Amino acid sequence: MSARRGVEAQRVASFGTTVFTEFSKLAVECQAVNLGQGFPDFDGPAELKQAAAEAMAQGKNQYAPMLGVPELRHAVAAHAQRFYEQTVNPDTEVVVTSGATEALLDAILGLVDPGDEVVLFEPWYDSYFAGIQLAQAVPRMVRLRPPDLGHAAWWFDEGELKAAFSNKTRLVLLNTPHNPTGKVFLREELELIGQLASKYGATVVSDEVYEHLVFAPARHVRTATVPNLADRTLTISSAGKTFSYTGWKVGWALGPAPLVRAVAKVHQWATFATATPFQHAVAKALMLPDTFFRDVVREYHQRRDLLARALTEARLPPYVTEGSYFLMVDTRAYAFDDDVAFCRWLTRDVRVAAIPPSAFYAEAHKGHAAKLARFAFCKSGPVLEEAARRLGRAKENRIKSGEHPAVNA
Numbered sequence: 001m002s003a004r005r006g007v008e009a010q011r012v013a014s015f016g017t018t019v020f021t022e023f024s025k026l027a028v029e030c031q032a033v034n035l036g037q038g039f040p041d042f043d044g045p046a047e048l049k050q051a052a053a054e055a056m057a058q059g060k061n062q063y064a065p066m067l068g069v070p071e072l073r074h075a076v077a078a079h080a081q082r083f084y085e086q087t088v089n090p091d092t093e094v095v096v097t098s099g100a101t102e103a104l105l106d107a108i109l110g111l112v113d114p115g116d117e118v119v120l121f122e123p124w125y126d127s128y129f130a131g132i133q134l135a136q137a138v139p140r141m142v143r144l145r146p147p148d149l150g151h152a153a154w155w156f157d158e159g160e161l162k163a164a165f166s167n168k169t170r171l172v173l174l175n176t177p178h179n180p181t182g183k184v185f186l187r188e189e190l191e192l193i194g195q196l197a198s199k200y201g202a203t204v205v206s207d208e209v210y211e212h213l214v215f216a217p218a219r220h221v222r223t224a225t226v227p228n229l230a231d232r233t234l235t236i237s238s239a240g241k242t243f244s245y246t247g248w249k250v251g252w253a254l255g256p257a258p259l260v261r262a263v264a265k266v267h268q269w270a271t272f273a274t275a276t277p278f279q280h281a282v283a284k285a286l287m288l289p290d291t292f293f294r295d296v297v298r299e300y301h302q303r304r305d306l307l308a309r310a311l312t313e314a315r316l317p318p319y320v321t322e323g324s325y326f327l328m329v330d331t332r333a334y335a336f337d338d339d340v341a342f343c344r345w346l347t348r349d350v351r352v353a354a355i356p357p358s359a360f361y362a363e364a365h366k367g368h369a370a371k372l373a374r375f376a377f378c379k380s381g382p383v384l385e386e387a388a389r390r391l392g393r394a395k396e397n398r399i400k401s402g403e404h405p406a407v408n409a
């Protein structure tokens with residue numbers, strides 16, 4: 001081994017420990033209510049646990065087929081037809097992966113060559129940027145801007161989007177509903193993306209893991225159903241968010257056969273197959289009646305509103321969340337240098353943990369997140385109520401902490 005070279009490959013050298021690790025540790029040390037982590041503190045439907053246990057008891061414990069068990073591939077296709085009138089061939093147009101995270105990386109590695117450009121919206125879900133780096137591709141970022149007097153929801157500048165495209169654009173990475181902003185992309189926005197992707201011959205990867213967590217009047221539009229996009233879009237989703245079993249790590253990619261084949265080529269050498277009994281359980285999950293999907297939204301709506309009220313009272317007004325289970329708040333009433341300092345204080349002194357959204361921005365753009373914090377509301381009622389009580393005392397704590405004499409006027 002050369003003395004000058006570390007053990008790590010160049011492609012991972014810039015990867016640090018994620019802020020999630022720091023804040024989860026701090027939350028435990030400070031006995032904070034953890035609204036940082038983006039996973040539920042409750043289980044999904046008991047019948048799905050039962051289905052996984054039954055699959056194990058029935059001996060469904062060996063490697064699944066590389067593309068996924070037929071029951072799940074058929075259920076993914078039936079779900080696409082039922083909710084989006086999207087016709088999908090379960091034999092050639094679906095591949096099951098170990099969570100959406102694996103599908104995303106497989107898609108990037110399977111569809112992009114080194115030096116190709118990838119258009120993505122910033123802030124991004126953190127695995128996107130890492131995936132682009134692993135593929136040695138070039139990110140072209142388009143900034144999502146917070147709601148303002150002229151915009152009721154998070155928005156982007158059309159000119160900026162157009163300028164991000166070039167003849168080198170190979171892929172567009174989209175996430176709707178969007179983590180961390182809660183934006184649900186409008187049909188017109190997707191149409192514009194479709195026109196540009198079509199003009200430059202780019203493939204679109206649409207991460208729709210929060211597809212069922214959308215709050216009226218917002219409506220989820222499946223990217224692949226928009227003109228120009230059907231034949232160039234790979235849709236990615238997973239069971240984690242909708243069914244509250246994030247630990248099962250069952251995800252999938254669906255779309256035109258050539259795109260699915262590219263994903264499967266990476267998948268077969270990355271994990272080859274995904275946990276068999278959980279695939280059988282998720283096949284049942286996707287067939288749950290409409291009432292299940294309606295109830296999930298209703299319950300999340302209540303959680304969102306409970307937390308949003310508490311945050312507003314604590315002078316942390318949330319921006320509108322149209323979908324997902326996150327609230328982004330405006331922290332300008334509290335005079336901290338940046339989002340990391342604010343979230344550390346909130347975790348230590350108020351004992352409520354949130355995530356500093358600069359984690360979802362490139363190094364040069366972290367300043368855009370200086371006055372933002374992200375709260376997850378995928379938590380049970382009593383936990384959210386305790387967070388609300390603590391947030392109610394946030395202003396007093398701020399004054400007592402002495403570090404900064406008072407909240408801003």
Ligand SMILES: Cc1ncc(COP(=O)(O)O)c(C=O)c1O
Binds near residue numbers: 038098
């Ligand atoms: C936008 C987005 N995509 C993908 C994932 C990961 O999904 P999975 O747990 O299925 O790998 C998450 C999880 O937080 C997410 O927020």
